Amino acid sequence: MSNPIRIYNTLTRQKEAFEPIRPGQVGIYLCGPTVYSKSHIGHMVGPVIFDTVKRYLTFNGFRTTFVVNVTDIDDKIINQAKAENCGIEELAQRITADYQKHLRSLSVEVDHFPHATQYIPAMLQMIGTLIGKGHAYPASGDVYFDVTSFSEYGKLSNRRIDELLAGARKEVSDIKKSAADFALWKGAKPGEPAWESPWGPGRPGWHIECSVMSSELLGETFDIHGGGLDLVFPHHEDEIAQSECCSGKPYAKYWMHNGLMQYSSETRKIGARAGDFASQEEAKMSKSKGNVRTLDDLFAKYPPPLVRYFLLATHYRSPINFGDEPLDEVGTGFHRLLAFAELYQRVIGSSYFALPRAGQRDKWIAPSCSDPLVKEGLEHRRRFLEYMDDDFNTGGAVAVVGEIVKALNRFAADKKLEEAVGTPEDKEVFRSAAMILRELTTLLGILLDPPVSANSSSDGTLAKVMDLLIALRQEARQQKNFPLSDRIRDGLLAIGITMQDGREGTRWKVEGQ
RNA sequence: GGCGCCGUAGCCAAGCGGUAAGGCAGCGGAUUGCAAAUCCGCUAUUCCCCGGUUCGAAUCCGGGCGGCGCCUCCA
Numbered sequence: 001m002s003n004p005i006r007i008y009n010t011l012t013r014q015k016e017a018f019e020p021i022r023p024g025q026v027g028i029y030l031c032g033p034t035v036y037s038k039s040h041i042g043h044m045v046g047p048v049i050f051d052t053v054k055r056y057l058t059f060n061g062f063r064t065t066f067v068v069n070v071t072d073i074d075d076k077i078i079n080q081a082k083a084e085n086c087g088i089e090e091l092a093q094r095i096t097a098d099y100q101k102h103l104r105s106l107s108v109e110v111d112h113f114p115h116a117t118q119y120i121p122a123m124l125q126m127i128g129t130l131i132g133k134g135h136a137y138p139a140s141g142d143v144y145f146d147v148t149s150f151s152e153y154g155k156l157s158n159r160r161i162d163e164l165l166a167g168a169r170k171e172v173s174d175i176k177k178s179a180a181d182f183a184l185w186k187g188a189k190p191g192e193p194a195w196e197s198p199w200g201p202g203r204p205g206w207h208i209e210c211s212v213m214s215s216e217l218l219g220e221t222f223d224i225h226g227g228g229l230d231l232v233f234p235h236h237e238d239e240i241a242q243s244e245c246c247s248g249k250p251y252a253k254y255w256m257h258n259g260l261m262q263y264s265s266e267t268r269k270i271g272a273r274a275g276d277f278a279s280q281e282e283a284k285m286s287k288s289k290g291n292v293r294t295l296d297d298l299f300a301k302y303p304p305p306l307v308r309y310f311l312l313a314t315h316y317r318s319p320i321n322f323g324d325e326p327l328d329e330v331g332t333g334f335h336r337l338l339a340f341a342e343l344y345q346r347v348i349g350s351s352y353f354a355l356p357r358a359g360q361r362d363k364w365i366a367p368s369c370s371d372p373l374v375k376e377g378l379e380h381r382r383r384f385l386e387y388m389d390d391d392f393n394t395g396g397a398v399a400v401v402g403e404i405v406k407a408l409n410r411f412a413a414d415k416k417l418e419e420a421v422g423t424p425e426d427k428e429v430f431r432s433a434a435m436i437l438r439e440l441t442t443l444l445g446i447l448l449d450p451p452v453s454a455n456s457s458s459d460g461t462l463a464k465v466m467d468l469l470i471a472l473r474q475e476a477r478q479q480k481n482f483p484l485s486d487r488i489r490d491g492l493l494a495i496g497i498t499m500q501d502g503r504e505g506t507r508w509k510v511e512g513q
Numbered sequence: 514g515g516c517g518c519c520g521u522a523g524c525c526a527a528g529c530g531g532u533a534a535g536g537c538a539g540c541g542g543a544u545u546g547c548a549a550a551u552c553c554g555c556u557a558u559u560c561c562c563c564g565g566u567u568c569g570a571a572u573c574c575g576g577g578c579g580g581c582g583c584c585u586c587c588a
Contacts, residue, residue: 013517033588046588074586154516157583163515164584183586206586228588229518235586259518260582313536314526317518319581321525329525329537339550383534387527396527399535406535406552413544413552482546489548500549507550 003060004389007224008317010232010255011156015391020223021253025063027218028054029252031210031227031235032113034071035095036080038294039102041307041322042228042261048308048445049258049316049392050226051108055443056388060361067112067217068103069210070096073203078192088193102295105304107445112217116209120195123204123212126246127184127197135245139175141187141200147180150241156255157233182238184208207238214252215243225252229260229317259319302327309334309446312394333402337447340405344434346504347417347427353450355435357442361385364439367432373411374429377436380404384440397444404437419503470499470506 005018020026030050033043047068054066072092081088096115103110127143130136135149147153147161154160164180183205188194194201214222220243227236236255243251298307301324310330314320344352367374380400387396408430412418415426441447469488476485489499492508500507 010517031588034586040588043588071586076586158516159584160515226588229582230587231583232517233583258588260588262581318526319519326525333536336551343551393527396534399527402535409551410553477546480546486547493549498549501545502550503544 005057005060006389006391007254007256008391009253010257011252013158016254018254020062021221024061026057026065026224027214027222028057028064028066028224028226029210029214029218029222030066030068030225031231032068032070033095033099034074034076035092035099036074036076038095038296039099040293040295041298043099044102044106044108044295044307045261045311045316045320046226046228046258047103047108047110048106048311049394050224050256051106051110052312052394052445053224053226053256053392054109055358055445056392059358059443065111065218066109067114067214068110069213070099070113070115071206071209072096072115073117073193074206098295102299102304105299106308107305107448114213114217116204116213119209119212119216120204122216123185123208124197126208126212126242127199129246130184130242133245135241136184137177138185138199141202142175142183143185143199143205144176144181145184145238145241145245146177147182147241148178150245152244153180153241154237156237156240159233159237182207182234184242207235208242210235211239211243211246211251214239215247220247220251221249222252224254224256226256226258229257232257256316258316259314261320261322302331303451305446305448305451306331306334309337309398309444312444312446313398315393315395317391333398334446336405337401337441338451340408340437341447341450342507343409343412343418344430347412347422348431348434351450352434352438353447355438357448358439367435369429369432371429371432373407373433374436376407377404377433380407381436381440388443394444397440401437401440401444404433404440408433408437466497466508470508473499474506 003018006015007018008015028050030046032047033039050066050068054064057064070092073088077088077092081091084091092115096113100113127136130145131138131143134146136143136145154164161178161180165178185197185199185202185208186205187200187202192203194203214225225236225239232255240251302310306327310327311320313330313333341352366378380403384397384400387393387400390396411426411430411433415430416422417427417430469492473485473488476482476488492499497508497510
């Protein structure tokens with residue numbers, strides 16, 4: 001049975017049925033960051049999307065390997081290290097750690113993080129092969145790829161070499177045969193870090209690392225290559241040229257490119273630095289809007305799981321509007337999920353997060369119960385999978401999740417599950433339907449674990465204080481002393497603690513949990 | 514100039530040939546001492562514009578207009 005997943009392939013510019021190269025297993029390679037300055041939200045888009053792709057493929061029974069490379073040698077790193085007066089390795093390690101920390105907080109699970117500098121020998125070998133086959137030539141300590149030697153050059157970005165040359169704004173370098181040729185190896189200038197090579201000391205060009213590391217970890221031909229839309233040309237185009245000329249085999253089968261992030265109406269990129277803006281004025285304005293906020297700042301206000309939910313709420317190929325306003329809007333939906341987990345806890349008496357995570361699509365045991373709620377849940381599940389099958393339409397899938405929550409909340413309200421009247425039978429139906437929700441949310445990588453809560457702070461002092469305040473407030477309410485009871489509630493709200501009165505007593509929680 | 518992507522309510526966003534999902538905001542109701550949370554109901558005769566194909570188009574084709582990306586080692 002061929003599987004139902006379809007992927008939009010940049011190479012063919014259409015959606016194609018997904019068929020892995022090797023039955024039952026899939027390799028995904030994603031272009032990661034150049035580690036010279038702290039990560040921004042734009043760096044998280046690809047990892048979150050492809051992590052979700054991996055989860056979905058795994059769910060569909062494919063053994064999936066997910067590789068994200070780290071470019072740890074590059075002009076920008078050299079310059080930044082100089083500016084900070086530190087070693088390039090030190091800088092690269094620091095930034096890499098920052099990047100990986102944030103990926104973990106977003107529940108992105110990467111199998112391999114190859115670093116460019118760890119693969120220099122393999123790069124030299126590939127460059128040697130390309131020269132031997134007449135696809136590359138050394139010149140003045142550099143080595144260039146000869147684009148005219150590859151007749152398919154331009155197939156990914158749909159360009160022709162003559163058009164490239166016509167539109168080129170760059171001066172034709174006299175050492176390159178053609179302006180469109182790109183560097184495989186760059187001779188070192190005095191004082192620059194360098195590795196020995198048959199063509200003299202130097203460092204690798206940008207594209208070669210991905211060709212080498214992907215073939216080492218996933219094979220010369222692998223399934224899915226991902227990256228931002230901005231990388232289609234020249235980076236991915238050049239990877240194809242190098243790899244296919246070297247191996248004589250097809251490189252990646254499916255090319256998936258994610259849309260870029262934009263700050264609302266801002267046309268500049270999120271990570272833009274002051275120098276990238278037309279004027280200081282504009283740069284400042286953007287910064288004040290949160291345009292260049294670090295991830296530490298962002299996550300302080302919006303928890304990583306919420307950000308992940310936000311990123312998945314839009315289709316991956318669309319540009320994502322970023323900013324406080326969109327985040328706040330989507331946040332409402334996310335908080336309803338969290339509120340549901342609390343409802344589940346109160347109704348069932350055990351943690352929602354203890355329910356089983358997504359397993360296998362085929363081996364899944366559907367709740368046998370024929371209650372309308374469960375049937376509705378199964379219908380939602382069907383739609384969810386339909387969305388995901390269609391080029392990983394996480395936006396549609398997220399919408400379905402919201403509908404399931406609504407159905408569950410309605411059921412809980414109708415059957416008065418929180419009150420003593422709720423029957424065990426109804427609760428079992430509720431639990432069965434919640435299992436469907438659990439499966440689907442974990443498939444998206446959201447709501448995996450309970451949120452870190454101050455309610456359960458280690459010494460429990462806060463909880464004891466709250467118990468006391470709730471008791472006092474309850475007394476005030478019974479005496480109809482509402483000014484006092486409101487003062488307690490409002491006062492707590494002002495310091496970030498919300499109180500909610502329900503039939504079963506007053507609940508409280510710290511803002512942002 | 515070249516190569517692409519996109520344009521659906523106040524906002525975000527699905528739908529991709531069969532008669533407009535969902536969310537946010539807003540309004541009305543249930544519940545509440547009042548709130549909050551939750552639930553119910555209402556909110557696009559219409560999908561940037563103009564042509565064409567079709568029994569039928571937001572969906573396909575042609576032409577405009579508008580926004581964006583890349584063509585410069587940006588995820």
